Amino acid sequence: METKRITISDKVAVLNNKTAEIPFNHTEFDGMLLLHLLTEETAPAYLGNQFKTRPQDVFLVSYSKSGSHWLAYIVNNIAKPVLPNKDDFRHRAGEVPLLEQSLPEKFAPIASPRYMYTHLPYKFVPRSSEHEVKYVIIARNPRDIAVSQFKFMRNMKDIDFNGTWDEFLSLFMQGNGLSGSYFDRVLEWWEHKDDDNVLFLKYEDLKKDLTGQVGVIAKFLGYQLPQENIEEIAEKCTFKAMKGDRVGSIEGNKGLLREGKSFYRKGIVGDWRNHFSDEQLEKFNQWCNSNLEGTGLEFDFG
Numbered sequence: 001m002e003t004k005r006i007t008i009s010d011k012v013a014v015l016n017n018k019t020a021e022i023p024f025n026h027t028e029f030d031g032m033l034l035l036h037l038l039t040e041e042t043a044p045a046y047l048g049n050q051f052k053t054r055p056q057d058v059f060l061v062s063y064s065k066s067g068s069h070w071l072a073y074i075v076n077n078i079a080k081p082v083l084p085n086k087d088d089f090r091h092r093a094g095e096v097p098l099l100e101q102s103l104p105e106k107f108a109p110i111a112s113p114r115y116m117y118t119h120l121p122y123k124f125v126p127r128s129s130e131h132e133v134k135y136v137i138i139a140r141n142p143r144d145i146a147v148s149q150f151k152f153m154r155n156m157k158d159i160d161f162n163g164t165w166d167e168f169l170s171l172f173m174q175g176n177g178l179s180g181s182y183f184d185r186v187l188e189w190w191e192h193k194d195d196d197n198v199l200f201l202k203y204e205d206l207k208k209d210l211t212g213q214v215g216v217i218a219k220f221l222g223y224q225l226p227q228e229n230i231e232e233i234a235e236k237c238t239f240k241a242m243k244g245d246r247v248g249s250i251e252g253n254k255g256l257l258r259e260g261k262s263f264y265r266k267g268i269v270g271d272w273r274n275h276f277s278d279e280q281l282e283k284f285n286q287w288c289n290s291n292l293e294g295t296g297l298e299f300d301f302g
Contacts, residue, residue: 001025001158004040008048015043022176024153024161033180035064035119036159037101046124051104053128056113058221059135060096063186064119064179065148066140067203070267071217072096072117073242075136077233078218078225081115093117099126119179122188133197136217137189140203141299142182142288143272143281149178150275169280173287183291190297204269204300210234239267270302 001016013029015038027034029047038046045051060075062068076094083089088106089097097107099118107114118125127133140148150168153161159178163171175181193200199220206213211234218225218233225233235241276284292298 001036001160006040006043008044013038013043013047015040018160022171023163024159024178026178032121033176034121035100035179037098037119041103042100045104046100046120049124049126051099051107051126053126053131053133054112054114055131055133057126057131057133058113058115059099059125059133060115060117060138061125061135061189062117062119062138063140063145063177063182065145065152067138067206068117068119069093070203070206070237070239070242071136071138071201072115074214074217074233074237075115075221077236078214078223079113079115079221081113082111084109084111121180121185134199134221135189135192135197136199136201136220137193138201138203138206139186139190139297139299141269141272141301143276143284143301144203144269145182146172146177146284147272147275153178165275166280169284173284187291187295187297190295202299204302207269208300210237243267268302269300272301 003017004015006013006015008029011030013027015027016025016036017028018025022033025036027036027038027043029043058075058079060068060071062071070093072093073096076096081095083092083095083097085106086092086095089102091098091101096115096117099116100120107116125135146169149172150165153159153168161168171177172182175184179185189198189200192198199217201213201217211231214234214237215225215227215230218230
């Protein structure tokens with residue numbers, strides 16, 4: 001992948017960047033590390049806040065590897081949106097597309113309410129002072145996030161990361177994970193958890209009680225579903241069912257995966273125990289505690 005430099009609002013965005021300090025393909029803009037998915041065409045639109053919202057738009061927001069496809073597929077089964085132009089969206093879960101991989105005009109033909117998922121930081125997620133727009137946030141405990149990102153980055157050709165687990169963990173705690181700083185991304189939304197148009201969810205709560213959380217999501221989106229329907233959706237959206245259907249998967253395009261690798265892993269809480277040494281865990285816990293102190297945000301580590 002060739003590194004590109006473009007100017008957006010008098011600031012330079014570096015696309016497909018890979019350096020000795022951050023040894024995987026990523027985007028840098030305004031002091032932030034972002035996912036590598038932005039292109040010369042889409043970066044000005046989203047980093048320049050050019051996306052125009054419509055009343056009833058719904059954005060599903062997450063730090064990468066927090067359960068974004070899971071959340072999108074749940075919403076897909078609740079709202080049953082229809083994409084009239086599926087080929088315009090390379091990454092999607094059902095009929096819910098990834099925002100930053102397609103130009104804003106590709107979303108124009110979609111009937112309202114439009115449902116989109118994104119890994120963009122808070123400041124770049126489209127907002128409006130005149131439209132009623134909703135945001136569903138899903139957060140996952142940082143230990144499992146670190147493991148999931150490491151495995152994912154090692155599997156993906158376009159990310160081009162060949163570091164060790166110890167090397168990655170050091171990057172992650174420096175704020176240089178796949179989507180940049182984990183705590184910056186999560187806490188900026190946690191501050192808005194009580195806003196009427198924000199629903200803040202935790203991955204671990206969905207694992208504990210998927211049926212109950214489907215009901216919470218449906219209610220927030222304005223759907224009054226019978227319990228029977230909620231249970232049917234929950235059953236369809238288990239990790240096992242989604243893995244069988246390859247929901248949100250890129251396995252159909254094997255060129256993106258390294259040989260013998262898979263898009264899906266375990267989808268469990270607590271897999272971090274199989275990867276952290278005692279020394280790594282001690283340092284990681286100190287880092288977590290220093291960032292979470294006084295915020296009120298807590299995680300179930302399984």
